[in-house]
Structures are given as C-alpha cells and as structure tokens.
Amino acid sequence: MNERQLQILRELGELGSVTATAEALLMTPSAVSQQLRLLQRSIPVPLTERDGRRLVLTDAGQVLAGAAIEVETALAKARHTVEEFVDQPDAEVSVAAFNSAAAAFFPLLLAEARPGSPRLSLADEDVAQDQFPRLTRDYDLVLAHRLDQAPPWPATVTAVTLLREPLDIAVPADHPLAAQRRLTPRDVADHPWITVHDGFPLMATIDAIATAANRRLDIVHRVNDFAVVAEIVAAGGGLALMPRWTARPHPALVLRPLSGVHTGRHIDVLHRPERAARRAVRTVLSDLRRAAATIQR
Known part of the structure; x- marks a missing residue:
C-alpha cells in the first residue's frame, strides 16, 4: 500500500470509473487498474465491485478511501513542514x-x-x-x-x-x-x-x-x-x-x-x-x- 494507490482509490470512489480516474490523475486506464490490483493484494477483503458497467467501492473500499483523505492531509502537512524547513533563512x-x-x-x-x-x-x-x-x-x-x-x-x-x-x-x-x-x-x-x-x-x-x-x-x-x-x-x-x-x-x-x-x-x-x-x-x-x-x- 502506498500514497499513489490510496489516491487512485479515493478518486475512483468519487468519479466512478477507471477511465475518469485515469484522466483526472494523468494516467492510463491500464496503469490505474494495475495499481488497484496491487492495492487489493495487501487488503484481505474486496475494495471494489461491479455495478453495471461502473466500478464502485465496497464498504471496505469506502472506509479505506476515507482513510486516504487523512493520509493525504498528513502528507501535505509534512511536505509543507519540510518546505518551510528547506526555505527557512535563519535555520x-x-x-x-x-x-x-x-x-x-x-x-x-x-x-x-x-x-x-x-x-x-x-x-x-x-x-x-x-x-x-x-x-x-x-x-x-x-x-x-x-x-x-x-x-x-x-x-x-x-x-x-x-x-x-x-x-x-x-x-x-x-x-x-x-x-x-x-x-x-x-x-x-x-x-x-x-x-x-x-x-x-x-x-x-x-x-x-x-x-x-x-x-x-x-x-x-x-x-x-x-x-x-x-x-x-x-x-x-x-x-x-x-x-x-x-x-x-x-x-x-x-x-x-x-x-x-x-x-x-x-x-x-x-x-x-x-x-x-x-x-x-x-x-x-x-x-x-x-x-x-x-x-x-
């Protein structure tokens, strides 16, 4: 499990299709699908399921997508902290x-x-x-x-x-x-x-x-x-x-x-x-x- 995989899962939950997720993240659909498969290997329960022609998140997928928001928020704060450290003139x-x-x-x-x-x-x-x-x-x-x-x-x-x-x-x-x-x-x-x-x-x-x-x-x-x-x-x-x-x-x-x-x-x-x-x-x-x-x- 990594940050990119969690980001893909979150976008998939909001956009509802691999194609739309790929366009939003500037990736190919095959790359999105590959990352979802890799993520699924690390989770013991299904994260996605088919709803007609759409690929949607299961309950477990929705829980993990919600956690992804917290992860992205924490990483954004960490990056901001590092940027402040790198640019601090009086360090x-x-x-x-x-x-x-x-x-x-x-x-x-x-x-x-x-x-x-x-x-x-x-x-x-x-x-x-x-x-x-x-x-x-x-x-x-x-x-x-x-x-x-x-x-x-x-x-x-x-x-x-x-x-x-x-x-x-x-x-x-x-x-x-x-x-x-x-x-x-x-x-x-x-x-x-x-x-x-x-x-x-x-x-x-x-x-x-x-x-x-x-x-x-x-x-x-x-x-x-x-x-x-x-x-x-x-x-x-x-x-x-x-x-x-x-x-x-x-x-x-x-x-x-x-x-x-x-x-x-x-x-x-x-x-x-x-x-x-x-x-x-x-x-x-x-x-x-x-x-x-x-x-x-």
Whole structure:
C-alpha cells in the first residue's frame, strides 16, 4: 500500500470509473487498474465491485478511501513542514573546520551574522585527510584541506575549493635563512623540524622536501596546532611548514617560499549534496566564499 494507490482509490470512489480516474490523475486506464490490483493484494477483503458497467467501492473500499483523505492531509502537512524547513533563512547550520581554517574563517562567518541570518553552530575537527568526508554525516559543511597532488575527494560528497594556499617555511626573524628571499630543500634539510602527526596532509610535503634534498629530515617535535608551532619556531625549536594566509602572523617569525617542491594546499568545503537544498546552507556557502576572498587579500 502506498500514497499513489490510496489516491487512485479515493478518486475512483468519487468519479466512478477507471477511465475518469485515469484522466483526472494523468494516467492510463491500464496503469490505474494495475495499481488497484496491487492495492487489493495487501487488503484481505474486496475494495471494489461491479455495478453495471461502473466500478464502485465496497464498504471496505469506502472506509479505506476515507482513510486516504487523512493520509493525504498528513502528507501535505509534512511536505509543507519540510518546505518551510528547506526555505527557512535563519535555520541552524553546522560548520566544522580543521584548526587553522577555523581560526581564519569562523570570525569572518560570525561577522556576517545579521538578524534573520542562519544560526551558526561551529566546531573544530582536526582529523586525518581521509576522515574529512565522514564528517559530512554530522555537519552541514566541513572545511577540509588536501595537498595539490593529493587525489580528489570521493564522489559521495560535493567539494568546492575556497582557497589554494601556499605553504611556506617558517623561520625565526633573526635566523640566517631569514635573509634569503626563497629557500630550497637543501637549505632547510639540515635543520631540526616541527611537523604535524603522521596521517595529516602536510606530512606528504615534508616527505617531498626530504626526497628533493636526498636526506632524512630531523623531526624533533610533532604539533598540529599552527599557533603552537609558531611559538616553538620563534623559540628556536626548528623550522616548520606554515600556511601563508590562514595561520596567525607571529612578530618573531618570517615566512619564506620554498622552490623545487609543490608546497600548496587546497582548502575545500565539503557537504552532502542534499544539504545544499536548504536556503540557510547556501547562504553560509556564499559567506564562506566571501571570507576566502577576504583571507586571500
């Protein structure tokens, strides 16, 4: 039993013929008859009977047709409720982001808030790269990062690139390397390093630097939070990769571009395709694009 079958039964009771019912519902008579047969299989008593050349409802059919009105009314209310939810401009929108993106984007999103704007629910999620798509089950929008050479996100999520951000080498302002405008893998390979934990996107670039310099890097600290990394670099704890735009500037550090290795990452916003049907989610997506332009400037 389904909604369409109940609708056909109701119309048949009012119109009195399969042909008239088919015309009213923009169906063929054979399709109407087939749906009535399928409905009858799920009901233990006859729903229709012949009255001359007319097909009419039995008492059981009339009872079920009356129930069909209640079903259609309830479904209409449900659809209206869903339509209101989808079109609600100030609905809640949940956004998750890895740490440096959260620090850069969240304040700008909050600055966009106006009466009637979406209500933001923000969270930081510092996960390995392959875990970002799974977060779209729990959040409307997920800010994720991947390296230039990394494979694309799976087709199960929609991905929009907000920024293509260079990764630079962070060195103390009084370090000898700070005097150079650009650095090479050989310039940086003999120094101690602060890196992220294994499994996180930046490790692939660290490995590429080691390969280009033909030597293993001396990794002495593993820290995922760039604010903490900056303090360690400033204290002379080593060199580190630092995003050019989303990391908070540190007065005791300078950033220098690296030649000879692809050192860039994409900051993408991921979401399940159906989430974008909501007006509030589309509004926040537009706000994220504007925030990205502000960050890049």
